Amino acid sequence: MPCRLSWPGVDVIALITNLSPAGLALSLSENTKLAMKEKARIDLPNGITLQVVPVHARQEPRRLVAGFKVATIERGAQEWEALLHKAEK
Secondary structure, eight states: OEEEEEETTEEEEEEEEEEOSSEEEEEEETTOOOOTTOOEEEEOTTSOEEEEEEEEEEEETTEEEEEEEEEEEEEOHHHHHHHHHHHHO
């Protein structure tokens, strides 16, 4: 699922590769400069907005895979719960 990841001065499109109640993993362009421990925001197409903190990142061929801890659900808490439930199946 595509999403938008943003933090001050940066706005990138990413793909969600995994999600759980605690966090999610994103696949980003290999050129993305991710600042660890800096809060970021993830906007999903279904009206969900999450405030997240990056907790790990690893470089893979032609992409950066990063894990984010969900700090707060800014918007769409019910939609987030439904998405998590759907992902568990």
